Amino acid sequence: IRIPGSQTSSTIRIPGSQTSSTIRIPGSQTSSTIRIPGSQTSSTIRIPGSQTSSTIRIPGSQTSSTIRIPGSQTSSTIRIKGSQTSSTIRIPGSQTSSTIRIPGSQTSSTIRIPGSQTSSTIRIPGSQTSSTIRIPGSQTSSTIRIPGSQTYSTIRIPGSQTSSTIRIPGSQTSSTIRIKGSQTSSTIRIPGSQTYSTIRIPGSQTSSTIRIPGSQTSSTIRIPGSQTSSTIRIPGSQTSSTIRIPGSQTSSTIRIPGSQTSSTIRIKGSQTSSTIRIPGSQTYSTIRIPGSQTSSTIRIPGSQTSSTIRIPGSQTSSTIRIPGSQTSSTIRIPGSQTSSTIRIPGSQTSSTIRIPGSQTSSTIRIPGSQTSSTIRIPGSQTSSTIRIPGSQTSSTIRIKGSQTSSTIRIPGSQTYSTIRIPGSQTSSTIRIPGSQTSSTIRIPGSQTSSTIRIPGSQTSSTIRIPGSQTSSTIRIPGSQTSSTIRIKGSQTSSTIRIPGSQTYSTIRIPGSQTSSTIRIPGSQTSSTIRIPGSQTSSTIRIPGSQTSSTIRIPGSQTSSTIRIPGSQTSSTIRIPGSQTSSTIRIPGSQTSSTIRIPGSQTSSTIRIPGSQTSSTIRIPGSQTSSTIRIPGSQTSSTIRIPGSQTSSTIRIPGSQTSSTIRIPGSQTSSTIRIPGSQTSSTIRIPGSQTSSTIRIPGSQTSSTIRIPGSQTSSTIRIPGSQTSSTIRIPGSQTSSTIRIPGSQTSSTIRIPGSQTSSTIRIPGSQTSSTIRIPGSQTSSTIRIPGSQTSSTIRIPGSQTSSTIRIPGSQTSSTIRIPGSQTSSTIRIPGSQTSSTIRIPGSQTSSTIRIPGSQTSSTIRIPGSQTSSTIRIPGSQTSSTIRIPGSQTSSTIRIPGSQTSSTIRIPGSQTSSTIRIPGSQTSSTIRIPGSQTSSTIRIPGSQTSSTIRIPGSQTSSTIRIPGSQTSSTIRIPGSQTSSTIRIPGSQTSSTIRIPGSQTSSTIRIPGSQTSSTIRIPGSQTSSTICILFKSIL
Structure with missing residues (x-):
C-alpha cells in the first residue's frame, strides 16, 4: 500500500498460497518486510519521519512487500526468481538507491534515506538475503553477504560514524548496531547455527561480543558512559548475558557450557558483582540490600x-x-x-x-x-x-x-x-504457543514494549519501563524464550535467543538509538523494536517457513511484523502520526492483528496457534494496550484509556471470565466476561470518544475500540470459537471487521484520513488482512477458507485496488482505476468471498455475496456518497462502511448466528443498525457532532451496544433479558449515559468520562456483574449490582 504523497510502494507476493502486505505511513520514511519461504506472510509498516526499513522475502511460497511513504526517501523490494518479482522504488528527494540481485533463489534490498548519503548492498547467490540501511547524515554503511542460507543486517545510525558486519556462511546470522556518537562497534559471527548481537550505546565507548560456534548465544550490553563490558559465551546449549550500567564501572559474566545460565547486573556507581553458576541441579541465592546496588539470582535447571x-x-x-x-x-x-x-x-x-x-x-x-x-x-x-x-x-x-x-x-x-x-x-x-495468545502493552510516553511468541511451546516478553530503568529476562535454550528490555535514555539492549524453536525480542527505547534482533534459522522468530527519534531498526528472519518482526516507534521510525510458518498470516498496521505497531502470528490456523493509533505510541498483539485470536488496540495519546487470548475457544480484549495509561484484560479458557480495571486519571476501562466460555469488553477512552464491545454467548469474543477524535469503530464476533476485532483510528474515518465462526480471525485497520477499509475472514484455518492508507482511498481484502490468503492494495490519489483469491480453487480480483470510477467484484457462493472497492469521489459501489458460509463487504469512500451491503442469512456476516461527510449507510443482517455492523462517520449524520434475534449481535456507532445513535437488540442470547460521541449529546442502550449484555458509553462533556442490564447471567457496564457529568449502571441479579466508573472531576458515579457472582 502506497500512501499518498509523491512516493511509491510495491508489494511482492511469492509463489505459493501465501500473502504479505506492507504499509508505509506518510512522512519521509520507509519500511520493509521480510517473508521467509513456506506458506506464510509478512507485513511491514514504516512510520513517517526520516527513516527507512527494508523487507526481504525468501523464496518459497511466500511474499514480501515494502512500502515507502512520501518524503524524500526510498524503499525497494526484491523478489527472487521463480514465479516471483522484484521492484525497486526511489522516492523523491535528491537521493538514490541501487539493488543488485544475483541469480539463485535469493533477494536483497537496499534503502537509501534522504540526505547526501548512499548505501549499497550486494547479494551473493544462494538462498540467502542481506539488507543494509543507511540513515540520513553524511555517513555510509556497507554490508557483505556470503553465500549460504544465512542473513545479516547492518544499521548505521545518523552521526558521522560507521559500522560493519560480517556474516560467515552457514545457516547463521549476525547483526551489529552502531548508535550515533563518534563510536564504533564490531561483531564477528562464527559459522554454525548460532547468533549474537552487539549494541553500542552512544558515548565514546565500545563493546564487543564474541560468539563461539555451537547452538549458543551471547549478548553484551554497553551502557553509555566511558565504560566497557565484554561477554564470552562458550559453546554448548547455554547462554550468558552481561549488563553494564552507566558509570565508570564494569561487570563480566562467564557461563560454562551445559544447560545452564548466569546473569550479572552491575548497577551504576563504581562497584561490580559477578556470579558464576556451574551446571548441575544446584541452586544459589544472592541478596542485595538497598542502596544503589543490584543483585541477581540464577537458578540452574x-x-x-x-x-x-x-x-x-x-x-x-x-x-x-x-x-x-x-x-x-x-x-x-x-x-x-x-x-x-x-x-522455569x-x-x-x-x-x-x-x-x-x-x-x-x-x-x-x-x-x-x-x-x-x-x-x-x-x-x-x-x-x-x-x-508458562x-x-x-x-x-x-x-x-x-x-x-x-x-x-x-x-x-x-x-x-x-x-x-x-x-x-x-x-x-x-x-x-506461549499452543492455542494461546500473548499481548504487549506499551504505556504512553515515548516508550515501547514488544512481545514475541515463538512457535512451539515457548515465549518471551520484554518490558520497558519509563524512566531510565531496565529489566531483562533470559530464557534458556530448548523450547524457551528470552526477552531484553531497554530503558529509555540513549541506551540499548539486545537479546539473543539460541537456535532451536526459540525466540527473543529486543526493545530500544526512544532517543537516537537503535536495536537489532537476530533470529536463528529453523521455524523461529525474532522481533526488534526501535523507539522514536531519527533511528531505525531492522529484523532478519532466516529461511524456513518463519518470520521476524521489527517495530519502529514514531518519529522517523519503522515497524515490521513477523509471520510464523504454517499456513498462517500476520498483519501490522501503522496508524498515522509517527507511530508503529507489530503483530505476530504463530503457526496453526490462527491470526492476529495489531493496531497502532495515532500519537507516538505502539501496540502489539500475538496470536498463538489453535483456533483462537487476539486483538490489540492502541488508543490515542502516547499509550498502548494489549490483549491476550488464551487457548481454547475463548478471547480477551484489552483497552487502553487515554492519558498515558493502559489496561489489559485476559480471558481464560473454558467458561471463564476476565476483567480489566482502569485506574484513575481521567480514564476508565471495564471488561465483562459472561459465563460460559465467552467474553466481552468495553473501553471508553477519555476525550470525546467511545467504544463498545459485544460478546455473544458460545465460546467466542468480540472487542471494539473507539479511539478519541470524532470517529467510531465496531466489531462483531459470531459465536463459535472465533474472534474479530475492529479498530477505528481517529480522524473522520471508520473501519469494521467481521469474523465468521470457525477457528479463524479477521482484522481490519483504518488509517486516519477520510478513508475506510474492511476485511472479512471466512472460516477455515485462514486469515486476511486489509490495510487502508490515509488519503481519500480504500482497500479491502477477503480471504476464503482453506489455507489461503488474499490481499488488496489501494494506492492513494485516483488509485486502484486488486484482490486475489486463491482458495479451494477460486479467485477474484478487482481493479479500480483512479478518477471518479467504480469497480465491483462478485464471488460465487461456497466458502468464498467477494469484495468491492469504491474509490473516493462522488461514486458508489455495492457488493452482493450469496448465502452459504460466505461474506460480502462494501466500502464507500468519503464524499457525499453512500454504500449498502446485504448479507444473506446463514452463518455469514455483512458490513457497511460509510465515510465521513454528510452521508449515511445502513446494514441489515438476517437472523441466524450472524452479525451486522453499521458505522457512521462523524459530521451531522446518523446511522442505525438492526439485528434480528437469535444468537447474534448488532452495534451502532454515531460519530461526534450534535447527533445521536440508538441500537436495539432483540432478546435471546445477544447483545447490542450504542456509542455516542462527545458533544452535547446522549446515548442509551437497552438490552433485553437473557444471558446477554449491553454497554453504553458517554463521552465527556456535560453529558450523561445510562445502561440497563436485564437479569440472567449477563453484565452491563457504563462509563462516564470526566467532566461535570455522571453515569449510573444497574445490574440485575443473577450471576452477573456491573461496574460503573466515574472519572475524576467534580462528578459522581454509582454502580448497583444485585446477586453478584464471579466465575473466576
Whole structure:
C-alpha cells in the first residue's frame, strides 16, 4: 500500500498460497518486510519521519512487500526468481538507491534515506538475503553477504560514524548496531547455527561480543558512559548475558557450557558483582540490600529453587528459576526499584510483589500446571508476570501512576490478566504457543514494549519501563524464550535467543538509538523494536517457513511484523502520526492483528496457534494496550484509556471470565466476561470518544475500540470459537471487521484520513488482512477458507485496488482505476468471498455475496456518497462502511448466528443498525457532532451496544433479558449515559468520562456483574449490582 504523497510502494507476493502486505505511513520514511519461504506472510509498516526499513522475502511460497511513504526517501523490494518479482522504488528527494540481485533463489534490498548519503548492498547467490540501511547524515554503511542460507543486517545510525558486519556462511546470522556518537562497534559471527548481537550505546565507548560456534548465544550490553563490558559465551546449549550500567564501572559474566545460565547486573556507581553458576541441579541465592546496588539470582535447571530479596531504595533484583519442578519468588520493596522473577517450566509457581513507589516487578512462570501472580502498587513503577504453559493462570496488577505491568501466560488452557494504570507506563503480556495468545502493552510516553511468541511451546516478553530503568529476562535454550528490555535514555539492549524453536525480542527505547534482533534459522522468530527519534531498526528472519518482526516507534521510525510458518498470516498496521505497531502470528490456523493509533505510541498483539485470536488496540495519546487470548475457544480484549495509561484484560479458557480495571486519571476501562466460555469488553477512552464491545454467548469474543477524535469503530464476533476485532483510528474515518465462526480471525485497520477499509475472514484455518492508507482511498481484502490468503492494495490519489483469491480453487480480483470510477467484484457462493472497492469521489459501489458460509463487504469512500451491503442469512456476516461527510449507510443482517455492523462517520449524520434475534449481535456507532445513535437488540442470547460521541449529546442502550449484555458509553462533556442490564447471567457496564457529568449502571441479579466508573472531576458515579457472582 502506497500512501499518498509523491512516493511509491510495491508489494511482492511469492509463489505459493501465501500473502504479505506492507504499509508505509506518510512522512519521509520507509519500511520493509521480510517473508521467509513456506506458506506464510509478512507485513511491514514504516512510520513517517526520516527513516527507512527494508523487507526481504525468501523464496518459497511466500511474499514480501515494502512500502515507502512520501518524503524524500526510498524503499525497494526484491523478489527472487521463480514465479516471483522484484521492484525497486526511489522516492523523491535528491537521493538514490541501487539493488543488485544475483541469480539463485535469493533477494536483497537496499534503502537509501534522504540526505547526501548512499548505501549499497550486494547479494551473493544462494538462498540467502542481506539488507543494509543507511540513515540520513553524511555517513555510509556497507554490508557483505556470503553465500549460504544465512542473513545479516547492518544499521548505521545518523552521526558521522560507521559500522560493519560480517556474516560467515552457514545457516547463521549476525547483526551489529552502531548508535550515533563518534563510536564504533564490531561483531564477528562464527559459522554454525548460532547468533549474537552487539549494541553500542552512544558515548565514546565500545563493546564487543564474541560468539563461539555451537547452538549458543551471547549478548553484551554497553551502557553509555566511558565504560566497557565484554561477554564470552562458550559453546554448548547455554547462554550468558552481561549488563553494564552507566558509570565508570564494569561487570563480566562467564557461563560454562551445559544447560545452564548466569546473569550479572552491575548497577551504576563504581562497584561490580559477578556470579558464576556451574551446571548441575544446584541452586544459589544472592541478596542485595538497598542502596544503589543490584543483585541477581540464577537458578540452574534441576528440581531446585532460588529466591532473591531486594530491599527498597533505588535498586533492582531479579530472580531466575530454571526448569524443573521448582519455584522461586522475588520480593521488591517500594522505592524506585524493580524486581523480576522467572519461573522455569515444571509444575511449580512463583510470585512477585512490588510495593508502590517508582519501581517495577516482573514474575515469570514457566510451563506446567502452575500459576504466578505479581502485584504492582501504584507509583511510577511496573510489574510483569509470566505464566508458562500448562493449565495455569497468572495475573498482574499495575496500579496507577506512571508505571507498567506485564503478564505472561504460557500455553495450555490458561489465562492471565494484566492491568496497566494510567500514567506514562507500559506493560507487556506474553502468551506461549499452543492455542494461546500473548499481548504487549506499551504505556504512553515515548516508550515501547514488544512481545514475541515463538512457535512451539515457548515465549518471551520484554518490558520497558519509563524512566531510565531496565529489566531483562533470559530464557534458556530448548523450547524457551528470552526477552531484553531497554530503558529509555540513549541506551540499548539486545537479546539473543539460541537456535532451536526459540525466540527473543529486543526493545530500544526512544532517543537516537537503535536495536537489532537476530533470529536463528529453523521455524523461529525474532522481533526488534526501535523507539522514536531519527533511528531505525531492522529484523532478519532466516529461511524456513518463519518470520521476524521489527517495530519502529514514531518519529522517523519503522515497524515490521513477523509471520510464523504454517499456513498462517500476520498483519501490522501503522496508524498515522509517527507511530508503529507489530503483530505476530504463530503457526496453526490462527491470526492476529495489531493496531497502532495515532500519537507516538505502539501496540502489539500475538496470536498463538489453535483456533483462537487476539486483538490489540492502541488508543490515542502516547499509550498502548494489549490483549491476550488464551487457548481454547475463548478471547480477551484489552483497552487502553487515554492519558498515558493502559489496561489489559485476559480471558481464560473454558467458561471463564476476565476483567480489566482502569485506574484513575481521567480514564476508565471495564471488561465483562459472561459465563460460559465467552467474553466481552468495553473501553471508553477519555476525550470525546467511545467504544463498545459485544460478546455473544458460545465460546467466542468480540472487542471494539473507539479511539478519541470524532470517529467510531465496531466489531462483531459470531459465536463459535472465533474472534474479530475492529479498530477505528481517529480522524473522520471508520473501519469494521467481521469474523465468521470457525477457528479463524479477521482484522481490519483504518488509517486516519477520510478513508475506510474492511476485511472479512471466512472460516477455515485462514486469515486476511486489509490495510487502508490515509488519503481519500480504500482497500479491502477477503480471504476464503482453506489455507489461503488474499490481499488488496489501494494506492492513494485516483488509485486502484486488486484482490486475489486463491482458495479451494477460486479467485477474484478487482481493479479500480483512479478518477471518479467504480469497480465491483462478485464471488460465487461456497466458502468464498467477494469484495468491492469504491474509490473516493462522488461514486458508489455495492457488493452482493450469496448465502452459504460466505461474506460480502462494501466500502464507500468519503464524499457525499453512500454504500449498502446485504448479507444473506446463514452463518455469514455483512458490513457497511460509510465515510465521513454528510452521508449515511445502513446494514441489515438476517437472523441466524450472524452479525451486522453499521458505522457512521462523524459530521451531522446518523446511522442505525438492526439485528434480528437469535444468537447474534448488532452495534451502532454515531460519530461526534450534535447527533445521536440508538441500537436495539432483540432478546435471546445477544447483545447490542450504542456509542455516542462527545458533544452535547446522549446515548442509551437497552438490552433485553437473557444471558446477554449491553454497554453504553458517554463521552465527556456535560453529558450523561445510562445502561440497563436485564437479569440472567449477563453484565452491563457504563462509563462516564470526566467532566461535570455522571453515569449510573444497574445490574440485575443473577450471576452477573456491573461496574460503573466515574472519572475524576467534580462528578459522581454509582454502580448497583444485585446477586453478584464471579466465575473466576
